Amino acid sequence: MIFKTSSKKTFWLSLQFFSQLPTPNFQSVTVREMAASMVWSPVIGLILGGGLAVSFSIALWLAMQGVPAGVLAVFILVIWIAFSKGLHLDGIADVGDAWMGSLGSTERALNIMKDSRLGTGGVTTLVLMLLIKWQLITHLLTEFSRIDTGLTPTVFAGVFILILLIPAFARFTAWRVMALSRYAGQTAYHRKLFHYWSSGNLSKTSNRMYRLSAALLTFVMLIALYGLVAELFCPQISQMNCSSSIILLVTIFLTVGALLIFGMQMLWLRKQSENLIGGINGDMVGAQIEVSETVGLILLLLLLIFI
Numbered sequence: 001m002i003f004k005t006s007s008k009k010t011f012w013l014s015l016q017f018f019s020q021l022p023t024p025n026f027q028s029v030t031v032r033e034m035a036a037s038m039v040w041s042p043v044i045g046l047i048l049g050g051g052l053a054v055s056f057s058i059a060l061w062l063a064m065q066g067v068p069a070g071v072l073a074v075f076i077l078v079i080w081i082a083f084s085k086g087l088h089l090d091g092i093a094d095v096g097d098a099w100m101g102s103l104g105s106t107e108r109a110l111n112i113m114k115d116s117r118l119g120t121g122g123v124t125t126l127v128l129m130l131l132i133k134w135q136l137i138t139h140l141l142t143e144f145s146r147i148d149t150g151l152t153p154t155v156f157a158g159v160f161i162l163i164l165l166i167p168a169f170a171r172f173t174a175w176r177v178m179a180l181s182r183y184a185g186q187t188a189y190h191r192k193l194f195h196y197w198s199s200g201n202l203s204k205t206s207n208r209m210y211r212l213s214a215a216l217l218t219f220v221m222l223i224a225l226y227g228l229v230a231e232l233f234c235p236q237i238s239q240m241n242c243s244s245s246i247i248l249l250v251t252i253f254l255t256v257g258a259l260l261i262f263g264m265q266m267l268w269l270r271k272q273s274e275n276l277i278g279g280i281n282g283d284m285v286g287a288q289i290e291v292s293e294t295v296g297l298i299l300l301l302l303l304l305i306f307i
Contacts, residue, residue, distance in 0.1 A: 009033060014040035018171070019048060020085050031189065035196035041175045042213040045168030048083045053164040055079045056137075057156070063141045064151070073137035077130065084167075089126060091286020093118060096125025098276060098283075106278050110184070113283050129290055136297040143304040147232065154227040161224035165217060166296035172213055173266040174288045177280065179210075181270055184279025194280075218255065225303075226251045233307045258299050265295050
């Protein structure tokens with residue numbers, strides 16, 4: 001079975017692939033080991049999310065001291081891109097080129113994605129994605145710094161955890177969509193890699209890790225949301241009896257809603273990928289991560305606006 005491979009090595013391979021963080025150098029890496037490393041993607045997302053959350057926390061403190069949120073958002077975005085090597089931005093740019101230039105031809109779309117040159121569609125998609133993220137981060141900093149109850153330890157912890165979870169959920173959805181899709185590229189190496197993810201060679205361990213990751217990420221999100229709802233939502237309905245059961249019901253509603261939106265976004269993008277190239281490839285996985293991260297920022301901003 002594929003997961004008799006060293007867990008330590010597959011972890012380092014995953015960290016090496018998804019980030020700029022220092023890792024050991026390996027003389028040889030098999031397709032089996034590379035495929036096995038993908039189960040660590042939610043963990044790598046948490047590591048990257050930790051760096052992002054620390055950066056956001058420092059920026060939030062500076063925003064409360066009067067530093068313009070837009071300037072701070074630029075630095076957060078640069079750090080975010082640096083942590084992940086801009087890997088997924090390259091993917092969404094290639095998807096943008098293929099979407100605008102394929103004219104409905106699957107073969108043409110794949111050839112465009114293989115081309116290292118960046119076209120109008122790629123530049124437009126890349127610029128729009130960065131602008132959207134920058135604006136969302138700017139508004140998040142502004143909204144958090146204006147919280148009426150102040151940035152209490154509970155609110156700060158909730159913000160920190162939810163920011164940390166965004167890259168983790170993004171990589172979780174990407175990992176899942178790889179397991180649910182067939183490879184649409186043209187290289188034998190990647191075809192074999194995707195085969196491991198979607199075949200019986202990986203299914204038992206992958207499904208077990210999938211369920212464990214889903215449960216842990218959801219549980220942590222519940223805890224963070226519970227604290228935010230108690231601190232931000234209850235003071236607005238002080239005329240009512242804001243009991244723990246009400247807080248829990250609101251928290252469960254928000255959590256289920258967020259999970260449904262992430263799931264629908266994943267399935268929608270998977271469908272678009274099938275229409276464009278007949279399956280999924282590395283560029284579409286990168287696009288999935290970028291879109292999921294953006295959806296996470298949107299959900300967090302909506303949470304602040306409505307509670």
